[in-house]
Structures are given as C-alpha cells and as structure tokens.
Amino acid sequence: MSLKHAVLAALLEGEASGYDLAKLFDAAVANFWSATPQQLYRELERLADEELVSARLVAQERRPTKRVFALTESGLRALASFTGEPPRPTAVRDDLLVKIQALDCGDPAGVRELVEERAAFSRGKLARYERLRERLLDGRGEEEYLRRAERVGPYLTLLRGRAFEEENLRWCARVLTVLAEREAARGAAEPR
Amino acid sequence: MSLKHAVLAALLEGEASGYDLAKLFDAAVANFWSATPQQLYRELERLADEELVSARLVAQERRPTKRVFALTESGLRALASFTGEPPRPTAVRDDLLVKIQALDCGDPAGVRELVEERAAFSRGKLARYERLRERLLDGRGEEEYLRRAERVGPYLTLLRGRAFEEENLRWCARVLTVLAEREAARGAAEPR
DNA sequence: TCAGCCTATTCAATTTGTTGAGTAGGTGTC
DNA sequence: GACACCTACTCAACAAATTGAATAGGCTGA
Known part of the structure; x- marks a missing residue:
C-alpha cells in the first residue's frame, strides 16, 4: 500500500508525468522508494480514479504528448493522514x-x-x-x-x-x- | 526468484521445518532475507517438487508432527551457481x-x-x-x-x-x- | 541511412507477496 | 476450567510486482 503514498509524496515536488516519475523511482536513483514504470502507470491510473491526483494532457513539440499528474486537495489530505499511521516494519531484501x-x-x-x-x-x-x-x-x-x-x-x-x-x-x-x-x-x- | 535461494541458503545451516524457517525469516529477526510463513510453506513445496530439497516427517512427543526439509545434492549445486549470478540491484523500500x-x-x-x-x-x-x-x-x-x-x-x-x-x-x-x-x-x- | 537510443505510454501474462481464516493438540496461568 | 498462547501446518482469495513485448515519432552519430 505504500507505492500509492510514495507517488503522492513524489508529487509534493510538483506535477509530473508517469515517465518523469519512472526516472525518479528508478532503482539506481530512488532514495525513498523504487518502482518500475509499469507499476507507476497503473498506480497513477488508480490514483486518478480515486481523485487523489488530477491528470491533464500536455502536447509537446517534437515529443509525444504526455499526461501530467498533480496532487489534489484530497490527495494531500490522504498523504497527511498516511504520515501518522504506523509503518510496517521493513526488513532486508537484498x-x-x-x-x-x-x-x-x-x-x-x-x-x-x-x-x-x-x-x-x-x-x-x-x-x-x-x-x-x-x-x-x-x-x-x-x-x-x-x-x-x-x-x-x-x-x-x-x-x-x-x-x-x-x-x-x-x-x-x-x-x-x-x-x-x-x-x-x-x-x-x-x-x- | 530470491526467496527460493534464500531458503536454500538457510538450509545450509542444517535441516529445518517450515515453522523453524518462519521464525528465522521473521521481519524482526531476519538478517539476509525476510518472508511470511505462507510464502515459506509454498516455496518449500515447490523446492521439494524440484527435488532441490528433501522432506521427511518427524513425529514428536507432546507436539504436532513436523515436516523437516534438507538440501539435496542438486539443491546445493543450484545454490552454488546462484552465488555466481549477478544480483539485481536492490533499492530502498521503507x-x-x-x-x-x-x-x-x-x-x-x-x-x-x-x-x-x-x-x-x-x-x-x-x-x-x-x-x-x-x-x-x-x-x-x-x-x-x-x-x-x-x-x-x-x-x-x-x-x-x-x-x-x-x-x-x-x-x-x-x-x-x-x-x-x-x-x-x-x-x-x-x-x- | 540505418541502427540505436530517448520520450511516453499501454497491454498481457505470470510470479510474488499479503491477509485472513481454519485445524488441532499441548502448555501455562489465574 | 476458561482463556490465551505455542507448535505446526493448510487453504483460499486477493493485491502487488515483475517481465516481455508493442507502438510510435524524434534525435544522434558513424
């Protein structure tokens, strides 16, 4: 259940496309959570369904059109309440x-x-x-x-x-x- | 694919039941891999099917009968060849x-x-x-x-x-x- | 000019991991 | 003697993660 909140937390930095997040969550870069692009695209879809993030299409020159996601008010609230819940103990997996x-x-x-x-x-x-x-x-x-x-x-x-x-x-x-x-x-x- | 090898590695210490391994792989104890009991029982079943481990029933006094697993020759070989394969880069997930x-x-x-x-x-x-x-x-x-x-x-x-x-x-x-x-x-x- | 990489995303299949309940006898304790 | 906890496991259902492939235009260097 944490990928969800990791994505919301990433969007605190400002809006981003799935592709942007994929770079941020790359195993070689990530400092607070990692995930594959496929995980992210699916999660963003779900978050948009729940209206925790908003999505809009941005056309670009010389590049494919992208879908940019931003935190909504209720997304921010969900994130705030998440910070108060006890984390599950994480153990080694290397x-x-x-x-x-x-x-x-x-x-x-x-x-x-x-x-x-x-x-x-x-x-x-x-x-x-x-x-x-x-x-x-x-x-x-x-x-x-x-x-x-x-x-x-x-x-x-x-x-x-x-x-x-x-x-x-x-x-x-x-x-x-x-x-x-x-x-x-x-x-x-x-x-x- | 690593739970498999983590279980084999744990059996290097000697034979063990699913229950023994469950204690060893507990999130609060594990130092090289963690897993839930359900994962372990399922994995042991698979390993036994592949004949990488052998299973035998051990009756006990005052306790339920347990199934004790041990590495087989081919399990040991599988583990040895695993140690030479490149590990997948592990990243934070806390x-x-x-x-x-x-x-x-x-x-x-x-x-x-x-x-x-x-x-x-x-x-x-x-x-x-x-x-x-x-x-x-x-x-x-x-x-x-x-x-x-x-x-x-x-x-x-x-x-x-x-x-x-x-x-x-x-x-x-x-x-x-x-x-x-x-x-x-x-x-x-x-x-x- | 062609191969190979970058942006940007989607689909499908499979494997892993999680959660909750259920069985069944034994032990400890108040 | 009721209740909680320990050993020892099984079954079922579901959620999450991984893997592989496909699409499609633009860009870079030999």
Missing part, C-alpha cells in the same frame, strides 16, 4: 546478501566480482546523491537549510540513502578483505 | 522513509513518535544480532573466526545487518534533533 550468506558453498572469485560491482554501483549512487544534495541546499549550509527550509523531508530521506550507500561501501571493502585473507590462508595451507 | 519524505505536509508530533518507535525497533534488533554474533563466534575473536571458520557467510551478512541498524539509530536521532529544532524555531517565530 539479493547480494543471499549470495553472501551462501558464499561458502560457491565460487569465491565469482562472489568477489559481484561485491566489487556492488561497490561501484554504490559509488555511482553516492555521486548522484551528492548532486541532489547540492541542488537542495542551493548554496546554503546544512544547518541553516534544516532550520529554515520549507520542506526538509526530501533532505532527511537523502541523508538516509547516503548513509546506506556509505555503509554499503564499507561493508563491501570488509568482505573483500576477509575473502582475500581466507584465500591467502588457504593457499598457504594447501600449496600445490 | 515505509518510514515515505512518511519522512512527506513529513512537511503531515503532523510533526505523530511523525516524531514513529521515528522513536523505529529507533526502539532497531535497538531490539541490534540486541538480537549481538546474541547471534556471540553464538557464531563461540568464544573466538572476530579476526580469528573470519580467518579460520568453515563458513563466514552468515557472519558477513550479520555485519551488514548490524551496520544497517546502527545507521538507522543514528539517522533516527538526527531526524528527531532536526524536528525539535524546527519546532523550537517555529515556537519562537509564532508565539501564541
């Missing part, structure tokens, strides 16, 4: 962790490569987060921004996302060290 | 982050309460992780364990889970500070 859990029955070299790829992905995401951060701060210092800005939600979720990716990076480095040490120890014990 | 993203249109006091609850949840999870850690280390030091233990996968995923909850705790504290400062600033600006 493919890579399953692979690491099973690491000892698999191929160490292959796993090492996957961990390196994840680290690279995290670095890319951190770079994007940093750009978003600068856009939000817009020259102001963090403390000043957090005290005075009209909306701090997006910044606070960004901080969470950034911390998550930094932690990912540290963890990847740790895993690689451990794997390397074990390889070395194994090489010394079973020389061939 | 209800609380959506609420924080939309915080500025909601009720600050209500949100503060939710953040405090999340912090309490994280503290509980950290305590459970710490117990699991001690059980894994079994008196050995971390460095020694990581160099010599037969399986390090479970420990490495545990480290990731622990770092995640610690980060959660720090972030919750930060959010609460920001909210309090803004409340104070608002109180000073609009005294009534």
Whole structure:
C-alpha cells in the first residue's frame, strides 16, 4: 500500500508525468522508494480514479504528448493522514546478501566480482546523491537549510540513502578483505 | 526468484521445518532475507517438487508432527551457481522513509513518535544480532573466526545487518534533533 | 541511412507477496 | 476450567510486482 503514498509524496515536488516519475523511482536513483514504470502507470491510473491526483494532457513539440499528474486537495489530505499511521516494519531484501550468506558453498572469485560491482554501483549512487544534495541546499549550509527550509523531508530521506550507500561501501571493502585473507590462508595451507 | 535461494541458503545451516524457517525469516529477526510463513510453506513445496530439497516427517512427543526439509545434492549445486549470478540491484523500500519524505505536509508530533518507535525497533534488533554474533563466534575473536571458520557467510551478512541498524539509530536521532529544532524555531517565530 | 537510443505510454501474462481464516493438540496461568 | 498462547501446518482469495513485448515519432552519430 505504500507505492500509492510514495507517488503522492513524489508529487509534493510538483506535477509530473508517469515517465518523469519512472526516472525518479528508478532503482539506481530512488532514495525513498523504487518502482518500475509499469507499476507507476497503473498506480497513477488508480490514483486518478480515486481523485487523489488530477491528470491533464500536455502536447509537446517534437515529443509525444504526455499526461501530467498533480496532487489534489484530497490527495494531500490522504498523504497527511498516511504520515501518522504506523509503518510496517521493513526488513532486508537484498539479493547480494543471499549470495553472501551462501558464499561458502560457491565460487569465491565469482562472489568477489559481484561485491566489487556492488561497490561501484554504490559509488555511482553516492555521486548522484551528492548532486541532489547540492541542488537542495542551493548554496546554503546544512544547518541553516534544516532550520529554515520549507520542506526538509526530501533532505532527511537523502541523508538516509547516503548513509546506506556509505555503509554499503564499507561493508563491501570488509568482505573483500576477509575473502582475500581466507584465500591467502588457504593457499598457504594447501600449496600445490 | 530470491526467496527460493534464500531458503536454500538457510538450509545450509542444517535441516529445518517450515515453522523453524518462519521464525528465522521473521521481519524482526531476519538478517539476509525476510518472508511470511505462507510464502515459506509454498516455496518449500515447490523446492521439494524440484527435488532441490528433501522432506521427511518427524513425529514428536507432546507436539504436532513436523515436516523437516534438507538440501539435496542438486539443491546445493543450484545454490552454488546462484552465488555466481549477478544480483539485481536492490533499492530502498521503507515505509518510514515515505512518511519522512512527506513529513512537511503531515503532523510533526505523530511523525516524531514513529521515528522513536523505529529507533526502539532497531535497538531490539541490534540486541538480537549481538546474541547471534556471540553464538557464531563461540568464544573466538572476530579476526580469528573470519580467518579460520568453515563458513563466514552468515557472519558477513550479520555485519551488514548490524551496520544497517546502527545507521538507522543514528539517522533516527538526527531526524528527531532536526524536528525539535524546527519546532523550537517555529515556537519562537509564532508565539501564541 | 540505418541502427540505436530517448520520450511516453499501454497491454498481457505470470510470479510474488499479503491477509485472513481454519485445524488441532499441548502448555501455562489465574 | 476458561482463556490465551505455542507448535505446526493448510487453504483460499486477493493485491502487488515483475517481465516481455508493442507502438510510435524524434534525435544522434558513424
């Protein structure tokens, strides 16, 4: 039930097309929720049916016509009341962790490569987060921004996302060290 | 497709019933994947059909008979080859982050309460992780364990889970500070 | 000029995940 | 001795997510 509210929350930033949202909710970009384009188009359809968002067609030059969605009054109310409801406890669901859990029955070299790829992905995401951060701060210092800005939600979720990716990076480095040490120890014990 | 492999990975620890796995995959406990009991029973049924796990009935005294599952040779092979496949990039999906993203249109006091609850949840999870850690280390030091233990996968995923909850705790504290400062600033600006 | 990518969306099929109820005996407690 | 809770599972229905393909014009570079 959260995609619904994630979409409404995204529309707090202003009106957007399904395509715009698809970019925002892309797994490589998203900092508070992710979804595929298909999910978004369907959800927007439903939200429009419930009149939580309004839709209008915007013709463009040199581009396909798009449908632009905006929060309605009742959409805003729905979002406000959602913020007060208890969140369902979220737990880990990361493919890579399953692979690491099973690491000892698999191929160490292959796993090492996957961990390196994840680290690279995290670095890319951190770079994007940093750009978003600068856009939000817009020259102001963090403390000043957090005290005075009209909306701090997006910044606070960004901080969470950034911390998550930094932690990912540290963890990847740790895993690689451990794997390397074990390889070395194994090489010394079973020389061939 | 990952629940399948998460279940296989869990069975690396030894045979287990659906009920045992349900406890392990509980959202409040899981450190590498979570799932509901219903999902697990269905998945185990499928895995047994594919002969990736074997099932046998175990009668107990004073308790209902249980069905205990164990990895088969081909299950182990499937898991090993899974560890080499690229993981799908996982992105955030946390209800609380959506609420924080939309915080500025909601009720600050209500949100503060939710953040405090999340912090309490994280503290509980950290305590459970710490117990699991001690059980894994079994008196050995971390460095020694990581160099010599037969399986390090479970420990490495545990480290990731622990770092995640610690980060959660720090972030919750930060959010609460920001909210309090803004409340104070608002109180000073609009005294009534 | 042709391939490949970008905008912008839709349809259909399948797989996953969630929710609620139901069965059935045993244990603990006030 | 009534009520709640624990073990251990099953069935059914529904909602959400994923995957793959299709449409269709414009734009970019070799």
